[in-house]
Amino acid sequence: MTPPDPDLWRLFLGLGLVLLIASGTGAVLTRLYSPDGGNAVVENLTARVRAWWVMVALMAVAMVAGKAGITILFALCSFAALREFITLTDTRRADHWAVAAAFFVVMPVQFWLVWIDWIGLYSVFVPVYAFLFLPIISALHGDTDRFLIRIAELQWALMVCVFCLSHVPALLSLLIPGYEGRNVLLIAFLVIVVQTSDVMQYVWGKLLGRTRIAPQLSPSKTWEGFAGGAATATLVGAGLWWITPFTPLQAAGMALAIVLMGFFGGLVMSAIKRDRGVKDWGATIPGHGGLIDRLDSVLFSAPVFFHVTRFYWSLT
C-alpha cells in the first residue's frame, strides 16, 4: 500500500473545517430557534450535519485504505442502494431467484470486475449479461403476470444502483500520464462537487427559492436554488483543480457537467419516488432519508464523469 497522497490530507482537513463551521452554525441556530428541539428545520439540519461527519469519516478511512477501501465502500453502498430500490419494486415470488442473483451474483461480480480492472467486461456485464440472464430466470418460473414490468424494474435497479455506482471505484483504473497514484483524488473531486451542489441547492433554495422547477416531482427544487447551487459547485470544482489532472477551466467544465447530471439524476429518482408513493428511499441515514436520497446525483454523474475523463485524459 502506497502512503496516501498529501493532497488527500489537505482535502480532508478542509472538509473537517467546513463541517466544524456547519456544526457551529447548527449549534447557534439550535440555541436561537430550537432550544427545546421544537423547530423541525433546525433539527433536520443538525441531524444532517451529524450524518455528514460520519459520511466524511467513512470516505476518509476508505480513501486512506486505497483501492480496496474504496471498492469495498462503494460495493457496500451499492448493496444498500439496491436493497432500498428493489424493496419499492413489485417483484413476485417467481422473481425470487432473479432477485437473489442480483444481490449475490451480479453486484459482487460487477465490483470484482472493477477491482481487477477488466474494463471490457464491467462495461457490458450489467447492460448485456444481467439484462439477458435475469429475465431468463424469472421466465423459467412461469409467472407471466406483469412480467415485462417486473423484469424492467429489476434491470433498472441494477443499472442505477450497481452499474452506475461502480463507475466511482472504476475511476481508480484510469491511467492518466503525470497523475499516477493520485486517482483517488478524482473520486474526491466527483463526490465533493456533487454533494456541494446538493447542499448549496438546498441552502440557496431555502434563502431565495421562489420559482419551482417541477412541482409534481419535487416541491423543494427551485430555479433560484438550482442556479445558486450549480454556480457554487462549479466554482468549488474549479477551485479544486489542483487535485485533478485538469486545468482550472477544465475543472470548472467538468464540475458543471457533474452538477447538471447530478441535478437531473435527482429529478429522475424523485419521479420514481412519487410513482411509488414514498417521500424517501428509506431511513438509512438520519436526517437524509435513504442512502439513494444522498447518492441519487452521484449515480447519474459518475458514468459521465468517468467516460469524459477516460476519453480525453486516460490511456486505458
Place this chain on the structure above:
Amino acid sequence: MVGPEGGGTAAAAGTAGNVASSFGQIGTGALAGFVAQAIRLFARAVTAVRAIWAGSEPELRQRVYFANHTSNGDFVLIWTVLPDRLRAMTRPVAASDYWLKTTLRAFIGREVFNAVLIDRNPETRTEDPVEQMVRALDDGSSLILFPEGRRNMDEAPLLPFKSGLYHLARTRPRVDLVPVWIANLNRVMPKGEVVPVPLICTVTFGAALHIDPGEAKEAFLARASAALLALAPNGRPA
C-alpha cells in the same frame, strides 16, 4: 422467565437430556440470551427491519400485539424491534405442533422466545388456547398474536380473523390491542425458498383498540381487521 433446569427441553426428545443438562451447567438463561441476541442480529442484517410507531408509542404497558401473518419469521421481527424492556415482557403465541417438533425448536420456542405454545388441533388439545393466553396476560406478559390463525399464502392481504382475538378481548377488555403490520417479510423469504433476499422490512404499530361493551364478534373482528389493514404502507399490502 422459564427456570434454569430446562426441564421442558429435556422432555421434548430422548437425546435432549444430555444436551439440556449441559445447557443447564452453563446456564440455560445465558445461552438463551446469547441465541436471542444472535437471532436479532441476523434478523436486522437480513431485513434492516425498522419499527414505525404510528398511533402508539413503545411504552411499558401490557398489550396484545396482533399482526398479519405471511412468514414464520413474523413474530421474530416484532420481537426484534421492541425495545429491550418491552421485549422481556412479551411472549409470542405460537403453534405447539411446529415448535415442539425438534429439540432445537423446542429450546428456541420455550427458552429463547418464551412462547405461549398452543395446540391448534381441537381434537388433541388438553387446554383451551384462550385460557392459556389469558393466564399469560394475568402473569403480566404482553402477547404477540396472529389472528388469521395460519400463514397467508393467498393474494388477499388478510385472511378472515379467527375468533381467538375476540374471546381474549372479551375476557380481558382493558388490555390494549395493538395492530401491527409487517411489510415485505414474505418477499424476503417466500414459502419454500431457502435463500433470503435482503429487502427492507418495516413493522408498523398502530393505535390501540378495545372492545366495546355490546360489540358483536363479527363487528369487532371486522373493526380489528380494518385497523390492521389500514397500516399497510402506501396501500401496497404484502
